[in-house]
Every structure is written in C-alpha cells, then in structure tokens.
Amino acid sequence: MNTPTIHPVVLCGGSGTRLWPLSRKAFPKQFAPLVGNKSLLHLTLERLATLNRTITCVASEEHRFLVREAIENAQTQGRQILEPVPRNTAAAMAAAALLADPDDLLLFAPADHHIPDVALFAATMRSGVEAALAGKIVTFGVAPSFPSTAYGYIEAAEATGHGASRAVARFVEKPTAAVAETLILQGNYCWNAGIFLVQARTLVAALRTHAPDILATCERATAAVSVDGSFVRLDCEIFEGCRSESIDYAVLEKHADVAVVRFEGAWSDVGSWNAVARLHPADEADNRVSGMGSVLNSRNTFVHAPHRPVVALGTEDLIIVDTPDAVLVAGADCAEQVAEVVRMLAREGTVEATEHRRVVRPWGAYDSIDTGERFQVKHLTVKPGGKLSLQMHHHRAEHWIVVKGTAKATRGGEVLLVRENESIYLPSGTIHRLENPGKTMLEVIEVQTGSYLGEDDIVRFDDTYGRCPAAERRDALAMPSAMQPAVERSVDAPA
Amino acid sequence: MNTPTIHPVVLCGGSGTRLWPLSRKAFPKQFAPLVGNKSLLHLTLERLATLNRTITCVASEEHRFLVREAIENAQTQGRQILEPVPRNTAAAMAAAALLADPDDLLLFAPADHHIPDVALFAATMRSGVEAALAGKIVTFGVAPSFPSTAYGYIEAAEATGHGASRAVARFVEKPTAAVAETLILQGNYCWNAGIFLVQARTLVAALRTHAPDILATCERATAAVSVDGSFVRLDCEIFEGCRSESIDYAVLEKHADVAVVRFEGAWSDVGSWNAVARLHPADEADNRVSGMGSVLNSRNTFVHAPHRPVVALGTEDLIIVDTPDAVLVAGADCAEQVAEVVRMLAREGTVEATEHRRVVRPWGAYDSIDTGERFQVKHLTVKPGGKLSLQMHHHRAEHWIVVKGTAKATRGGEVLLVRENESIYLPSGTIHRLENPGKTMLEVIEVQTGSYLGEDDIVRFDDTYGRCPAAERRDALAMPSAMQPAVERSVDAPA
Known part of the structure; x- marks a missing residue:
C-alpha cells in the first residue's frame, strides 16, 4: 500500500483576546510574531508542510490577507475557505469536509498551538492513518506534563488494533486541580489537543448522525460558494444561520468510533501570557525577557x-x-x-481594545506613525507587485515620499515613476493609485492633510483584491471630472 | 520702612535620574510636565512671581532653552546665569550673590520642589525678611508630616527676636527611621527644604569665612562673564576648577548666624516616583492614575x-x-x-538612558516619529518667530511638508513661503533654513533620506541662538557653490 496522502486543514478562526494587547480582534494571536519572529500560524503551516505542502485554511473573511501572508511566508500553497462569521469548529470542519473529496484524509489542526518537535509531530500524525482509513475519527492526545486545569482530558481505553491508536473511553472537561492530579497519575489520560485525522466521508456521516442541522446548513452554504482565486467564500446568509458549536460537543463526545493517538512531544495552546512566557528561556531568578526588555532585582x-x-x-x-x-x-x-481588560477598554471606547496601529492590507501594510489636528502620517509598506486600489478622497490631500524602492503612481490622467528620495502630491478629489512595480519592498511616507482623515473617506474605482463594490464604481462613472489632472497647490510644482 | 524687594534666584542645576524614564540627563525632572501639564520649574517661577516677577535662574548651559521656555510660559522675566559644568549649590549661590548688588535680598529656591499653597509660601518667605536684613542666613524648614528618612532635618532653638525666625541649633542628616520618629515627636525639628533668604553681602561674607576657595574661584568666574542677551555665561575654564560642594556642607553647618522660619504648608521634593504618585488623587484601593492609564483589580x-x-x-x-x-x-x-536602572542602561549603550525622543531646541522642538534604513521622519514644531540655523547637510536630503501654519524656507538662493499642505524639497548639499514668520505654531513633517542621518551631519552658517562656531562660518565662505540653487531630483519639480 502506498502511503496515503494527508490533506491538512488549518482552523484559523480563533479570535481570542487573552493575549491583548499583542492579539486583538483584527489581529488574533495566531498572526502575531511570538516565536523567533514567526507567528504560530506560520509555524503551524511549516509543521504541516512536512506532511503536505498544499494546505487548506478555514479563516475569517476579515483575516484573509493575514492568512495569505503566512501562507507565502511559510512557502506553502492552497485555498482559503472564508467564513463570513465565526461559527465554531463543527461548522468550519463540516464546510472543509464537504468541499473535499469524500475519500480525502483530512488532518484538522488549530492555527494557534506551539509544537516544537516537527518530526515527532509528523510521525505521530502518520501513525493515525491506519485507524482513520478504518473509519475512525482519530484524535491526538498530548502526554500531560503537569496537572493542568486549563485543558480537557481524553481517557484512552483498549488498543484498536490499528497502529498505535486506542479507543476513547471518554472526554473529560477542564478538571479541578485535585481531579487533574488524579487523572495524570493514572497514565491513560492525555490532554485534548483539538487535532483530528479523519476521512471526509467519515466526518460527514458522523455529523449527519449527531448534528444534522449543522451539516444541512453547511451543505447549503458550500453548495453556494463563490470562488475568487484561492479564496472560497461560503454563502454569507446561509452560513450566518448555522448553529455555533465546537466539534467536541457536536460530534466527538457522542460518537462511538473515536480513537486516540498519544503525542509524546512538547505542546502548548499558548492560551495566556503565562504560556507565552514559557516559550522563552528563564534566567536564574525565573525572569523571561524578549526583545529590548531588561530586569533588575x-x-x-x-x-x-x-x-x-x-x-x-x-x-x-x-x-x-x-x-x-x-x-x-x-x-x-x-x-x-486579560479578556476582562479588553471588555473594559471596549466599554470605554478605547480603539486599542480591538485594533492595532499597524494594519495589514492585501498589498502590504500601513503603520500610523503620527497624527495631529488636520494631519496624519503613515508609513506604507507595499509588497513587490502590490497595488493599492484606484481611489479618491473627498476631504484629504496626500503627499507621498518614497524612502525605499520605486513607486508607480497614477495621478489623474498621468502615470509616473517615483524613485527613492522623490515625492509626489495628490490633491483631494484626484483619482490616484500607488503600486510597487519592483522586485523589492516599497516604503513610502504618506502625509495626509485635510479636515477629515477617517479611513472611510475613500471612493474605490478599481481594486485588484476585490474590495471595490459595484455601487462605488457607478459613482465613479458619474464623476468624470475626478479623472482630470489635478490642480496643483505646491510651491514650485508638487513633486 | 518700605517692604524691601526680594530677588528670587532659582537653582535649576538638578540633574537627577530618579524619575527616569520621564526625566533624563538632557531633560531633568524640573522640566517635565508633572502637575496638570506644568513643569515643576514653571510652577516654581509662578510661585516666586508673587514676590517678584524678575527672577534669576542659575542653570546648566545645556538646559538654557528649556529654562527660557519655562520663563516664557510662567510669564516671568530675568536673566540666566549659565554654568558650563555643574558644581553644586555652594558655587551656584556664590555666583548669583557675586553678580547681585551686595544689598540685594536674595531668595534661593530649588527648581524642582512642589509647594501647592502659593499664598502661604509667599507670606512665609516675607516673614523671614527681618532676620535676613539683620545679617542672618534664613533657612526655611517644612513642618514634617511623617518621619521621613529621605530628608535632612533642622533643629530650631530659641527665637531670634526677628519675626517668626528661630536660631538653628543644628542640622541633622537624613536619619534612620527610628531617629526620624524621635525627631518629629519633639516638635522643634523640621525638614530642610533647601530654601534660603539672605543678603548678597551676608552670603559672600559667610563664604569668605567657611569656603574661601569656592568664593575666590567664583569671583574670578563672575569677573569674566560673557553676556549674551539674557544669558550670563560664567567663564568656563575658571568655573570648571571650582570645588563641588553643597551650601549646607560648605557654609550652613559651620556658620553661627543661621535662622530658621517654619513653613506649615504642604511640600514635596518630588524626589522619587512615589512622591510623584502622591501628587495624584488615589482611588479607594489606593491606585493613582494619570492620562490614559487604567487599573483593574x-x-x-x-x-x-x-x-x-x-x-x-x-x-x-x-x-x-x-x-x-x-x-x-x-x-x-x-x-x-531607579538611578541604578539608568546606570545599567547606560552601560549597555541604550540611548534612552539619557536622551528623549522629543528634543527641545531654541526654535521649538523635534520628535523622531519613524526611522528605517536610509530614512528618518521627524515632526518639527517651530515657535512663532522661531528660526532654525542656516545649515547644510552633506549626506542627507530633506522633504518638508507643512501640516500647520506657514513656513518661510530658504533654499540656496531662493526664499519661499510654504503654506499648509504644501511641501518643499532640499537636496543634500543645499544651504537651507526653516523659519516660522507667523503668529501661530508651525508644524512640519520632515522626511530625511540618505546614507548617513546623524545629528552631527550639519554645517551651520548662521544661527540666531549663537550655535554657530566661527570655524563653520569660515568653512561656509570657502564653499560658495553650496549657495547655488540646488539641482532638483523630484518627479515634476520638487515641491
């Protein structure tokens, strides 16, 4: 028998606030550079790539460009199934199973766990294949290293006869400290890591038995997907109506044929700042410091x-x-x-509760480096080939100063190359676009001036990344004067 | 008898690091906005202005523009005696006394104390006048509110017969906690606040008796002052040779005729972050929060x-x-x-140990808002009438974008007005100057590009604030080509 192909599916939907201020709603923890400048998603993709470089990600529409960036950085490939709203793991896994070939062997893995021993991880996953091909849902249990009260436990029963897998006797919810101590002393309990190996047809059948409403909704939502390059969008209205439930509650705890394979390596769900701390080496006084931090006494x-x-x-x-x-x-x-802090700040209307100063966009990113009355300064980073939308602002003018690379600038009817140390002025009302035609990063300092500087003062006429509603395009056609070369207001002539 | 004139002298030489990171070597605590957006120096000047609006400041050469800013903000006037190097209070007071009329009644006060009851302060100072005119050195002692171990104490003896003043029995250095408790129970001890009222002639005579070397050095340094507007510069080489000693050690503890007047109001030397905290109201759990801070549990x-x-x-x-x-x-x-932290960071070469991101200059200030490989972005704030030096950089070009106010820009042979939302480009090698000809603040975003961006790549040809060495002016004359209009490198023509 040839080794069957494993199809990894990364569940990227987590939106925890437990690592605020590093992770926020618009930038959950799986995207934050936490381990040697790599994000947990990046590391997860690299880890799974040792099994198969083509990886499906199930992610929120809002995070698609962050996921794409991680896919590029990890040098993997594959599509993204985009959820218009979060509906927990049962729906995410149902959608992925329905969009796969029924024979496909799917390996579901959360995006935000840390598992340093990649080789052991891959070998352990492979050791679950036989049981999965025999029609079992195979879970992976982490050999517990301390009596954690933050994780659920899996009790293993007799061997299944398929490789190293054993039958699951029961799932135990997060225990008290006393119970946790008892469990780990018994030797046949392990932590539930939320990693599953299962054939698509097996998962669909189990959903049909235990959560028929979730399956039915996802069948309709996947029947009505729209495909846009590597983005596969679930139907918004239908998917919104889906029940939100974890796969554990919806299926696993009710299903008879679940097996568990024990993983003996180190694992963390990086679920709190204490867990992040433990990713760093400690000094003799148990301090852990990263970056420009230092400690004294x-x-x-x-x-x-x-x-x-x-x-x-x-x-x-x-x-x-x-x-x-x-x-x-x-x-x-x-x-x-920490989640309580985020709720407190959100109640007070503090924008930093949910948003970051640096915002990732499909073409790159911007960082708001300074702001004042009637002006704002941004540092734009545009990837090679990146293209901002063709756009216009009613209330603000912009100065772009290229500090690295070469920009291609559209301004009204002109197209200009702006080189390092050159600048260009875009009066308000002028249709314009910024592109990076080069092979290296383009960095631009953008100085905006005007009476209103909100991100929503933008009319998009064309967008490479599908961010241009038809209504705006119609507005554009009704406004031909906006395409006329701008009246220039600079000293000599604006550069 | 007419009420004699009191001549306040503020001792601004403190350079404590105990409030790092707010106060640093280049920006000591007396300049930091600590109380309702006012600095302690600003508040000290306002407090003294109730006695006399003309106030002498003894300050470090390095801080003269910070002092000038505080003098302007507090709407006071007067000269600054500038010390080329710090030599402690005995020398600073000697210099001020020697530069005053011998009959002048000098009120020496530290720049960095907080005394909220201004009326009581003024009344208490006035109550010391009679004793000072009788030839005594009058110190002011603060009625202690707790057994502090951080302050020195003064023991008061019998009344002098001059107003409320009593003879000083002895000075006590910072005591242990046990001793402090005993002292404050006795009722005749108060904290040494470092405030002195004394006739110039009295102080000079006392110095002649107890610290003749300090007096002699200061006599030579003041004989050789150079006057530059309101700046009075002590001779650098002579003053450097002065012994560094506090007035307490050098004179007060040895002098027979010292009186003390008790001040019954609140007083703090704001000598630590705990003291700063106490300037803020506490919530029911004793938390104190300023600005955008918040607390939870x-x-x-x-x-x-x-x-x-x-x-x-x-x-x-x-x-x-x-x-x-x-x-x-x-x-x-x-x-x-905290001072230990500063030493640790300085050892590691961390620039933030001693310098701030925002740097005050005579014409205003600049804040480094972004920096990268081969570029740097600064936010310049130029006061009305402020004028940067006529200068040239060998290694960097500059873009100025005016975001508020109107700039007068000299570029090579041209002089241009640059209005809000306009920009101008200054190629490297071009002689240029930025001025604010208006009546409101000018704000400019400056984008620097080039291979070397250090502050020391500057050739000054002319400076309103005396920061232009003759050698540089000679260089300028030898480099007429630098005055030629610049070759422009922007897209259209640089703006």
Missing part, C-alpha cells in the same frame, strides 16, 4: 518588548507586554483576566 | 500614561511609567533604585 517577571526599552525593577510574578500603542502590566496569576 | 498602583492606553491588571504596590520611547515598571519599594 526582579523575580518571575516576563517582559515582552519588541519595540523599545522596557525595564522591570524589583518586580515579582509579573507580566509586562509592550506594543507600539498599548501596554499591559498584569500579575502572573491574573493572566486569565 | 489592582492595589496601590501608580500609572503614568500620557501617550497611550496603559493597563494594570491585578497588580500591587507598583509604579508604571510610560513614555514614547521607554517604559519603567518598578516595585513601589524600589523607587529609590
């Missing part, structure tokens, strides 16, 4: 400081997280309350 | 957050200080070790 203090000097002096049992636009200082035993 | 936590959201979660007895380019998190009982 401190104990058990974690400092996350990628951007500027952050000093902990005489602190104990503390977590310090610095980002360009928000800082968190938390007692180590309060790491689980 | 915290106790006795101080958050200084003028720029971005800073959240303390479940913290206790903690100090959190955020600045644009460095963060300090310290245990409340470690506030006295």
Whole structure:
C-alpha cells in the first residue's frame, strides 16, 4: 500500500483576546510574531508542510490577507475557505469536509498551538492513518506534563488494533486541580489537543448522525460558494444561520468510533501570557525577557518588548507586554483576566481594545506613525507587485515620499515613476493609485492633510483584491471630472 | 520702612535620574510636565512671581532653552546665569550673590520642589525678611508630616527676636527611621527644604569665612562673564576648577548666624516616583492614575500614561511609567533604585538612558516619529518667530511638508513661503533654513533620506541662538557653490 496522502486543514478562526494587547480582534494571536519572529500560524503551516505542502485554511473573511501572508511566508500553497462569521469548529470542519473529496484524509489542526518537535509531530500524525482509513475519527492526545486545569482530558481505553491508536473511553472537561492530579497519575489520560485525522466521508456521516442541522446548513452554504482565486467564500446568509458549536460537543463526545493517538512531544495552546512566557528561556531568578526588555532585582517577571526599552525593577510574578500603542502590566496569576481588560477598554471606547496601529492590507501594510489636528502620517509598506486600489478622497490631500524602492503612481490622467528620495502630491478629489512595480519592498511616507482623515473617506474605482463594490464604481462613472489632472497647490510644482 | 524687594534666584542645576524614564540627563525632572501639564520649574517661577516677577535662574548651559521656555510660559522675566559644568549649590549661590548688588535680598529656591499653597509660601518667605536684613542666613524648614528618612532635618532653638525666625541649633542628616520618629515627636525639628533668604553681602561674607576657595574661584568666574542677551555665561575654564560642594556642607553647618522660619504648608521634593504618585488623587484601593492609564483589580498602583492606553491588571504596590520611547515598571519599594536602572542602561549603550525622543531646541522642538534604513521622519514644531540655523547637510536630503501654519524656507538662493499642505524639497548639499514668520505654531513633517542621518551631519552658517562656531562660518565662505540653487531630483519639480 502506498502511503496515503494527508490533506491538512488549518482552523484559523480563533479570535481570542487573552493575549491583548499583542492579539486583538483584527489581529488574533495566531498572526502575531511570538516565536523567533514567526507567528504560530506560520509555524503551524511549516509543521504541516512536512506532511503536505498544499494546505487548506478555514479563516475569517476579515483575516484573509493575514492568512495569505503566512501562507507565502511559510512557502506553502492552497485555498482559503472564508467564513463570513465565526461559527465554531463543527461548522468550519463540516464546510472543509464537504468541499473535499469524500475519500480525502483530512488532518484538522488549530492555527494557534506551539509544537516544537516537527518530526515527532509528523510521525505521530502518520501513525493515525491506519485507524482513520478504518473509519475512525482519530484524535491526538498530548502526554500531560503537569496537572493542568486549563485543558480537557481524553481517557484512552483498549488498543484498536490499528497502529498505535486506542479507543476513547471518554472526554473529560477542564478538571479541578485535585481531579487533574488524579487523572495524570493514572497514565491513560492525555490532554485534548483539538487535532483530528479523519476521512471526509467519515466526518460527514458522523455529523449527519449527531448534528444534522449543522451539516444541512453547511451543505447549503458550500453548495453556494463563490470562488475568487484561492479564496472560497461560503454563502454569507446561509452560513450566518448555522448553529455555533465546537466539534467536541457536536460530534466527538457522542460518537462511538473515536480513537486516540498519544503525542509524546512538547505542546502548548499558548492560551495566556503565562504560556507565552514559557516559550522563552528563564534566567536564574525565573525572569523571561524578549526583545529590548531588561530586569533588575526582579523575580518571575516576563517582559515582552519588541519595540523599545522596557525595564522591570524589583518586580515579582509579573507580566509586562509592550506594543507600539498599548501596554499591559498584569500579575502572573491574573493572566486569565486579560479578556476582562479588553471588555473594559471596549466599554470605554478605547480603539486599542480591538485594533492595532499597524494594519495589514492585501498589498502590504500601513503603520500610523503620527497624527495631529488636520494631519496624519503613515508609513506604507507595499509588497513587490502590490497595488493599492484606484481611489479618491473627498476631504484629504496626500503627499507621498518614497524612502525605499520605486513607486508607480497614477495621478489623474498621468502615470509616473517615483524613485527613492522623490515625492509626489495628490490633491483631494484626484483619482490616484500607488503600486510597487519592483522586485523589492516599497516604503513610502504618506502625509495626509485635510479636515477629515477617517479611513472611510475613500471612493474605490478599481481594486485588484476585490474590495471595490459595484455601487462605488457607478459613482465613479458619474464623476468624470475626478479623472482630470489635478490642480496643483505646491510651491514650485508638487513633486 | 518700605517692604524691601526680594530677588528670587532659582537653582535649576538638578540633574537627577530618579524619575527616569520621564526625566533624563538632557531633560531633568524640573522640566517635565508633572502637575496638570506644568513643569515643576514653571510652577516654581509662578510661585516666586508673587514676590517678584524678575527672577534669576542659575542653570546648566545645556538646559538654557528649556529654562527660557519655562520663563516664557510662567510669564516671568530675568536673566540666566549659565554654568558650563555643574558644581553644586555652594558655587551656584556664590555666583548669583557675586553678580547681585551686595544689598540685594536674595531668595534661593530649588527648581524642582512642589509647594501647592502659593499664598502661604509667599507670606512665609516675607516673614523671614527681618532676620535676613539683620545679617542672618534664613533657612526655611517644612513642618514634617511623617518621619521621613529621605530628608535632612533642622533643629530650631530659641527665637531670634526677628519675626517668626528661630536660631538653628543644628542640622541633622537624613536619619534612620527610628531617629526620624524621635525627631518629629519633639516638635522643634523640621525638614530642610533647601530654601534660603539672605543678603548678597551676608552670603559672600559667610563664604569668605567657611569656603574661601569656592568664593575666590567664583569671583574670578563672575569677573569674566560673557553676556549674551539674557544669558550670563560664567567663564568656563575658571568655573570648571571650582570645588563641588553643597551650601549646607560648605557654609550652613559651620556658620553661627543661621535662622530658621517654619513653613506649615504642604511640600514635596518630588524626589522619587512615589512622591510623584502622591501628587495624584488615589482611588479607594489606593491606585493613582494619570492620562490614559487604567487599573483593574489592582492595589496601590501608580500609572503614568500620557501617550497611550496603559493597563494594570491585578497588580500591587507598583509604579508604571510610560513614555514614547521607554517604559519603567518598578516595585513601589524600589523607587529609590531607579538611578541604578539608568546606570545599567547606560552601560549597555541604550540611548534612552539619557536622551528623549522629543528634543527641545531654541526654535521649538523635534520628535523622531519613524526611522528605517536610509530614512528618518521627524515632526518639527517651530515657535512663532522661531528660526532654525542656516545649515547644510552633506549626506542627507530633506522633504518638508507643512501640516500647520506657514513656513518661510530658504533654499540656496531662493526664499519661499510654504503654506499648509504644501511641501518643499532640499537636496543634500543645499544651504537651507526653516523659519516660522507667523503668529501661530508651525508644524512640519520632515522626511530625511540618505546614507548617513546623524545629528552631527550639519554645517551651520548662521544661527540666531549663537550655535554657530566661527570655524563653520569660515568653512561656509570657502564653499560658495553650496549657495547655488540646488539641482532638483523630484518627479515634476520638487515641491
């Protein structure tokens, strides 16, 4: 028998706020560079690529460009199934199974776990193939290293006769500390890692038995997908009506034929700042420091400081997280309350509760580096081949200064090349576009001036990334004067 | 008898690092906005202005523009005696006394104390006049509110017969906690606030008796002053040779005729972050928060957050200080070790140990808002009438975008007005100058590009603020081509 092909499916839908201020609604933890400048999604893709370089991602519409960036960085390929709204793992896995060939062997893996031993991971996954091909849903259980109360447990029963897999006796929800101690002493319990190997047809059949409503909704949503390059969009209205349930509750805890394969390597769900801290080596006083952090007379203090000097002096049992636009200082035993902080800030209308200063776009990213009354300064980074939409602003003019690379600028009827150390002026009302025609990153300082500088003062006429509603295009046609060369307001002539 | 004129002298030489990262060598604590957006120097000048609006400041050459800014903001007037190097209070007071009329009644006050009751302060100072005119050195002692171990104490003896003043029995250095408790129970001890009222002739005579070397050096340094507007510069070489000693050690502890007047109001030397915290109101859990700080389930936590959201979660007895380019998190009982942090960072070569991102200049200020390979972005704020030097850079070109106000720009042989939303390009090698000819603040975004962007790539040809060495002017004359209109490298023509 040839080794059958494993088709990895990464579940990217997590939107936890437990790692605020690093992770936020618009930028969940799986996208944040947490381990040696790589994101957990990047590492997950690299890990799965040792099994198969073509990987399906199930992700939120909102995060598609972040996922694409990770796919590119990890040098993998594959499509993204885009969820218009989050509906938990049962629906995400149902959609992926329905869009696969029924014979496909699917390996579902969360995007936001850390598993450093890639070779052991791949070997363990392969050791579940035989049971999966025999019609079982194969889960992977992590050999517990301490009596965690933050994870669910799986009790293994007798061997199935298929490789290393054993039957699942039962699933145990997050236990109390006392119960957790008992469980790990028994030797046949392991942590539920949320990783599953299953044939598409097996999962669909199990859903039909245990969660027929979820399956039916997903059948209709996948029948009505729209395909846009590597993006596969589920029908919005139908999918919105789907019940939101985890695969554990919806199927696994009710299904008879579930097997478990034990994974003996290190694993973390990176579910709190304490877990992030543990990814870093400790000094002799148990301090863990990253980036520009430093400690003096401190104990058990974690400092996350990628951007500027952050000093902990005489602190104990503390977590310090610095980002360009928000800082968190938390007692180590309060790491689980970070979500409460986010709710508090959101209630107060603090934008940093959910959004970052640096925003990723399909063409690259922008970082708001300065802002004042009637002006705003952004640092734009445009990827090779990246193309901002053809657009116009009613209320703001823009100056672009190219500080790295070469820009192709459309301004009214002109198309100009703007080189390093050159600038160009775009009066308000002028249709314009910025592109990177080169092979290296383009970096531009954009100075906006005007009475209103909101992101929503934008009329898009054309967009490479499908962000241009038809209504706006119609508006554009009704406004031919906007295409006329701009009246220039600079000193000589604007550059 | 007419009420004699009091001549306030503010001692601005303090360069403490105990409030890092807010105060740094280039920006000591007396200049930082700590109380309702006013600096301690600003408040000190306002307080003294109730006695006399003409105030002498003794300050470091390095800080003269910071002092001038505070003088303007506090709407006071007067000269600055500039010390080329710091030589402690005995020398600073000697210089001020020697540069005053011998009959002048001088009120010496540190720049960095907080005394909220201005009327009581003024009345208390006036109550010392009679004793000072009788030839005494009058010190002011603060009625102690707790047994502090951070302050020196003054023991008062019998009344002098001159107003409320009493003879000083002795000075006590910072005591142990046990001794401090005994002292404040006795009722005749008060804190030494470092404020002195004395006739110039009295102080000079006392110096002649107890510290003749300091007096002699200061006599020579003041004989050789150079006057430049309101700046009075002590002779650098002579003053450098002066012994560095506090007035307490050099004179007061040895002098027979010292009186003390008790001040019954609130007073703080703002000598640590704990003292800064106490300037803010506490919530019911003893948290004190300023700016965009917030706390959740915290106790006795101080958050200084003028720029971005800073959240303390479940913290206790903690100090959190955020600045644009460095963060300090310290245990409340470690506030006295902040200077150690600064030494550690300086050893590691961290520039933020001593310098700020925002740098004050005589014409206004600049803030480095972004930096990258071969480019740098600064936000310049130019005061009305402010004028940067006529200058040239060998290695960098500059783009200026005016985002507020109107700029007068000299570029080679041209002089141009650049209005809001306009820009101008300055190729490297072009002599240029930026001025604010208007009545409101001018704000400019400056984008620098080039292979070397250090502050020292500047050739100054003319400077309103005396920052232009003759050697550079000679260089300029030898380089007439630099005055030729620049070759322009922008797209149309650079704006």
